[in-house]
Amino acid sequence: MECVFGLVGKDFTLVVADTSAVHSILVHKSNxxxxxxxxxxxxxxxSGEAGDRVQFTEYIQKNVALYQFRNGISLTTAAAANFxxxxxxxxxxxxxxxxxILLAGYDKETGPSLYYIDYIASVHKVDKAAFGYGSYFSLAxxxxxxxxxxxxxxxxDLADKCIMEIRSRLVVAPPNFVIKIVDKDGAREYAWRESVKDVPVPAA
Known part of the structure; x- marks a missing residue:
């Protein structure tokens, strides 16, 4: 029951994602x-299969860093989306x-942007987008x-409305969400919306 959504504001882009690692009927972690x-x-x-999600996003992250190391300049958000x-x-x-994938960025020349990239490799520049079962409610x-x-x-505040709607209407709703923002000052974590915290596993 994954959910990732984002939107472009006046001079920033905001991305929200649930923090549940789930396989079949098992919840492995909620952070x-x-x-x-x-x-x-x-x-x-x-969002997607856990192994594919981690492997592919790390692969993109390292290649973006490699491009910057080799060329001395960063990829623009549009270039990163097309790569x-x-x-x-x-x-x-x-x-x-x-x-x-939702790829969000901020460029000095063009300002904030958000790109929608799905698993069959279509890409669109959008103002708002969502993936997962929660997208039915967050898009609405x-x-x-x-x-x-x-x-x-x-x-x-709108992200909180979306989270509350997902929690109230989705049959098996993710308990926790993380909110991150990118603007002229850089990309950073903004807040967590927690209803359940992971309980530490006692030592054997």
Whole structure:
């Protein structure tokens, strides 16, 4: 019952993801961070099979860092999205990854942006997007309340509305969510929305 969603505000992009690591009927942990820091001004929120999600997002992160190391400049958000799309398209014909991605970034020239990249390697620049079962409710809430000139506080309030809707309507709702933001000051974790904390396993 994964859920990743994001939106573009006035001068920032916000990404929210659930933090549950689930397989079949088992919950392995409830504090898995599914939003990866690609570089100082890019975030990648991902959903899908746990192995594919971790392997592919780490692969993209390391290649973005390698490009910067080799060339001395960072990829723009659009370039990173198209590189990610290209790698998914290549894998699609060999050994496909079951992973859906929201790539958020901030560039000095173009400002904040959000790219929707699905598991069959289609890419779209969007103002708001969502993946997973929670997308049915988060997209409905964003359709109702989203504005392009939202402040950070308004966007976080909308994210909270989406989270509450998911928790109240989804049969098996993820308990915890993480919110991250990228703007001119960089990409960073903004807040957690917790209803359950992982209980430490007692020593044997």
């Amino acid at each position: 898995e961070d599914k939003i990866m820091l690609l570089d100082s001004h890019k975030l990648m929120g991902a 990610t799309r290209g790698e998914l398209a290549t894998a699609l014909r060999k050994n496909p990854y079951s992973v859906n 809430m964003m359709d109702r309340h989203y504005r392009g000139d939202m402040t950070v506080e308004e966007a976080v």
